[in-house]
Amino acid sequence: MALIVQKYGGTSVGTIEKIKTVAQRVIKTYEQGNQMVVVLSAMAGQTDKLIELAHEICEQPDPRELDVLMATGEQVSVALFAMAVKSMGYDASSLLGFQVPIHTDALYGKARIHEVDTERIRAELEKGKIVTVAGFQGLDENGNITTLGRGGSDTTAVALAAALRADVCEIFTDVDGVYTTDPNICPKAKKLDTISYEEMLEMASLGAKVLEIRSVEFASKFQVPIHVRSTFSEEKGTMVMAETKDMEKVVVSGVTYSKNEARITMKRVPDKPGIASRIFKPVFEAGIVVDMIVQNTSEDGFTDLTFTVPKPDFHRALELLRDVAQDIGAERVMGDEDIAKVSIVGLGMRSHAGVAQKMFDALARENINIMMISTSEIKISCIIEEKYTELAVRTLHSAFGLDSDSQG
Ligand code: ADP
Ligand code: ASP
Ligand code: MG
Numbered sequence: 001m002a003l004i005v006q007k008y009g010g011t012s013v014g015t016i017e018k019i020k021t022v023a024q025r026v027i028k029t030y031e032q033g034n035q036m037v038v039v040l041s042a043m044a045g046q047t048d049k050l051i052e053l054a055h056e057i058c059e060q061p062d063p064r065e066l067d068v069l070m071a072t073g074e075q076v077s078v079a080l081f082a083m084a085v086k087s088m089g090y091d092a093s094s095l096l097g098f099q100v101p102i103h104t105d106a107l108y109g110k111a112r113i114h115e116v117d118t119e120r121i122r123a124e125l126e127k128g129k130i131v132t133v134a135g136f137q138g139l140d141e142n143g144n145i146t147t148l149g150r151g152g153s154d155t156t157a158v159a160l161a162a163a164l165r166a167d168v169c170e171i172f173t174d175v176d177g178v179y180t181t182d183p184n185i186c187p188k189a190k191k192l193d194t195i196s197y198e199e200m201l202e203m204a205s206l207g208a209k210v211l212e213i214r215s216v217e218f219a220s221k222f223q224v225p226i227h228v229r230s231t232f233s234e235e236k237g238t239m240v241m242a243e244t245k246d247m248e249k250v251v252v253s254g255v256t257y258s259k260n261e262a263r264i265t266m267k268r269v270p271d272k273p274g275i276a277s278r279i280f281k282p283v284f285e286a287g288i289v290v291d292m293i294v295q296n297t298s299e300d301g302f303t304d305l306t307f308t309v310p311k312p313d314f315h316r317a318l319e320l321l322r323d324v325a326q327d328i329g330a331e332r333v334m335g336d337e338d339i340a341k342v343s344i345v346g347l348g349m350r351s352h353a354g355v356a357q358k359m360f361d362a363l364a365r366e367n368i369n370i371m372m373i374s375t376s377e378i379k380i381s382c383i384i385e386e387k388y389t390e391l392a393v394r395t396l397h398s399a400f401g402l403d404s405d406s407q408g
Helices: 015-032 046-056 063-087 119-127 153-163 197-205 215-224 245-249 275-285 311-328 347-351 353-365 386-399
Strands: 001-007 033-039 091-093 100-102 114-115 130-134 137-139 145-147 168-173 194-197 224-232 237-241 253-257 262-269 293-295 303-308 332-336 339-345 370-375 379-385
Touching: 001 015, 001 130, 001 153, 015 063, 015 130, 033 063, 033 153, 063 091, 063 137, 063 145, 091 119, 100 153, 114 153, 119 130, 130 153, 137 339, 137 347, 153 168, 153 215, 153 237, 153 379, 194 245, 197 215, 197 237, 197 339, 197 386, 215 224, 215 386, 245 347, 245 386, 253 386, 262 275, 262 311, 275 303, 275 311, 303 311, 311 332, 339 386, 353 379, 379 386
Parallel strands: 001 033, 001 168, 033 130, 091 130, 100 137, 168 224, 194 237
Antiparallel strands: 100 114, 137 145, 224 237, 253 339, 262 303, 262 332, 293 303, 339 379, 370 379
């Protein structure tokens, strides 16, 4: 008998019909003699609707109450799923994050899981029940409900699989695995049979939302293999797992994009010690994550500083930086929201030269201007104009031999 953790995303439980289909699928695996823990997301679109409601009350809803509100989306799906299972003649029990409990820190809206208590889940499993757990939520040490950040049900599933030492963690979604790029914008994207934790982590951080970043961090830390697969077919999907020798052979295994960033430039910043620290301190204190940072060479004691921040934090960051610019005597602060980041990811980049050149050439051939570049051992990212995102993704996908009609 195996212990299986399965997670179904929002589109997989988007209607009552789909919830019934998922219940049948879970029962089938249960009938094969397995213990089943099923993590569910809110029905498609529900979390967005809840956030909209909150914004109808006020512009910046109280974070604690926003988490109480957002957590209700998952409560609806687990309740409906447990009812569906019971109506099919099997026993089920739904558990919310606080009932498990899944202990987190107190950072509302982006809480981190500290520990998962497995006693109650195990007791329910021992009774032969199918256990369903609300994704995306936890409990802080003061007894408050927290949520884990958008897409956080993936993390709930992997954390449960790690804590329960499950045999498999299966992430069911609306595509049948992890592809070389988003199959919804590049028809020539190819499904990968396997991908290493490290590459998946880069792809997730650079915009591939098929798995949430922290779920991959968790999986890598606790060595939980993840099987990403489709809710609507029986086909094998993609295994996300520790690196094997074969994986190194592929130079570029994926292309990603993110439209979720904005660019800020501070012009004519006095170039002296301590300035970068003074510029970024208020930004970091406001919890804003700065990504790429580029500083130009200095001319007559002044320099320009350009960096990117998440789009939702753009206006707040601009406000803070305009104040800083006055304090330190910088000339002005400019911003641009119409940008995107396109990236290539691959373990083989560690040992291959010329990859960056090939990327720049490919973009140049399409007349796409590169505004910023950043590299790490296994990725290269370029900031470009947002309107060229799809073109850039398809161009890079083909330039690196990833198209489904090429040899790869
Ligand atoms: P769920 O609601 O099941 O959590 P998500 O919408 O969060 O599903 O993630 C699945 C989506 O991720 C796909 O529909 C696809 O558009 C997108 N995606 C982006 N990059 C990739 C990729 N490299 N491989 C597969 N899907 C990707
Ligand atoms: N319902 C949450 C969201 O939409 C969590 C998830 O779906 O994983 O972000
Ligand atoms: Mg998701």
